[in-house]
Amino acid sequence: MAKKILVTGGTGYIGSHTTVELQQAGYEVVIIDNLSNSNASVLDGIEGITGRRPVFVEADVTDRAALRKLFEDNPGIEGIIHFAASKAVGESVEKPILYYRNNLNSLMNLLELMPEFGVKGIVFSSSCTVYGEPDTNPIDETAPIKPATSPYGNTKQICEEIIRDYIHAVKGVKSILLRYFNPVGAHPSALIGELPNGVPNNLVPYITQTAAGIRKELTVFGDDYDTPDGSCIRDFIDVVDLAKAHVVAMQRMLCKDTDAVEVFNLGTGRGVSVLELIDTFEKVNGVKVPHRIGPRREGDIEKIWAEPRKANEVLGWKAVVPVAETLANTWRWQQHLDGK
Numbered sequence: 208m209a210k211k212i213l214v215t216g217g218t219g220y221i222g223s224h225t226t227v228e229l230q231q232a233g234y235e236v237v238i239i240d241n242l243s244n245s246n247a248s249v250l251d252g253i254e255g256i257t258g259r260r261p262v263f264v265e266a267d268v269t270d271r272a273a274l275r276k277l278f279e280d281n282p283g284i285e286g287i288i289h290f291a292a293s294k295a296v297g298e299s300v301e302k303p304i305l306y307y308r309n310n311l312n313s314l315m316n317l318l319e320l321m322p323e324f325g326v327k328g329i330v331f332s333s334s335c336t337v338y339g340e341p342d343t344n345p346i347d348e349t350a351p352i353k354p355a356t357s358p359y360g361n362t363k364q365i366c367e368e369i370i371r372d373y374i375h376a377v378k379g380v381k382s383i384l385l386r387y388f389n390p391v392g393a394h395p396s397a398l399i400g401e402l403p404n405g406v407p408n409n410l411v412p413y414i415t416q417t418a419a420g421i422r423k424e425l426t427v428f429g430d431d432y433d434t435p436d437g438s439c440i441r442d443f444i445d446v447v448d449l450a451k452a453h454v455v456a457m458q459r460m461l462c463k464d465t466d467a468v469e470v471f472n473l474g475t476g477r478g479v480s481v482l483e484l485i486d487t488f489e490k491v492n493g494v495k496v497p498h499r500i501g502p503r504r505e506g507d508i509e510k511i512w513a514e515p516r517k518a519n520e521v522l523g524w525k526a527v528v529p530v531a532e533t534l535a536n537t538w539r540w541q542q543h544l545d546g547k
């Protein structure tokens with residue numbers, strides 16, 4: 208029988224791509240999402256790609272009663288992938304309580320209900336932001352955790368700690384913490400992708416919206432960093448590659464005799480600068496991205512890219528989509544949105 212997985216935030220950007228990969232790998236998916244930063248039409252995209260519509264429960268993971276009802280109505284959930292969270296760094300500085308409430312309460316509700324409903328493990332969406340500004344690159348999982356620079360980043364660190372303490376106390380429940388670098392791109396079908404609300408904060412949605420003429424101009428936040436071209440360097444990982452890592456992590460957690468908590472960096476291992484990324488986008492798609500250099504953005508890390516060897520060797524997973532292909536997929540997705 209197909210294993211049943213609960214995907215929180217499953218209509219969101221990474222959640223929807225992961226739902227597709229889970230279904231294609233033979234899992235049955237139940238999604239819970241409050242649609243605060245996504246749209247139910249994403250379910251059509253998932254069905255269009257996989258031929259199957261996941262079970263969808265519109266509810267908030269911070270609503271304990273609703274979550275309990277979900278487990279009662281959908282017996283036999285074996286694993287959880289927990290994406291549902293607030294994720295805008297700037298907003299988290301302005302509304303810290305909202306971030307702590309959403310991101311911590313949702314996790315604690317899930318953890319508390321897991322043993323009662325026989326759920327064996329939880330894969331948690333963490334971030335390379337826990338490393339802060341690294342002393343050296345590439346950065347591996349043994350690197351020190353630095354003080355968080357935003358409430359958002361702090362929620363990721365605290366959630367990792369909550370999971371460790373909980374798993375230590377409760378036998379028979381496992382967790383895998385996945386630290387993402389910079390997820391970008393869209394499904395090659397152009398049926399699902401990122402749907403930013405309002406003015407995008409992140410680089411790639413801003414690039415695509417500028418190329419599409421929705422935004423007049425992109426500001427590159429600083430060209431005086433200590434990098435070859437002066438702009439910041441990131442490890443941009445294709446969202447489908449990232450989604451596939453969740454499937455292998457789930458398989459490992461449920462089927463193998465492993466440590467109760469494991470942590471993996473998910474990145475390509477290659478650093479690409481902001482200016483290089485804009486240049487590649489323009490070349491690959493044959494479009495212009497009007498941009499100018501502006502001041503540095505407060506709190507930005509100068510350069511960070513992953514040492515993904517542990518994920519490569521232990522999970523048997525590797526990021527394979529070239530960045531040019533990722534940027535072509537993103538542009539196709541933007542055109543699909545504009546054509547709607």
Ligand code: UD1
Binds near residue numbers: 294
């Ligand atoms: C941030 C968070 C990360 C979070 C992610 C998704 C930190 C340190 N990182 O990543 O934890 O998971 O957002 O929300 O908090 N840029 C421009 N112009 C723009 C937009 C961005 O030049 O209009 C530059 C930024 O200065 C940065 C790079 O592009 O150097 C990537 O920025 P962004 O996409 O926002 O991601 P991060 O800040 O790396």
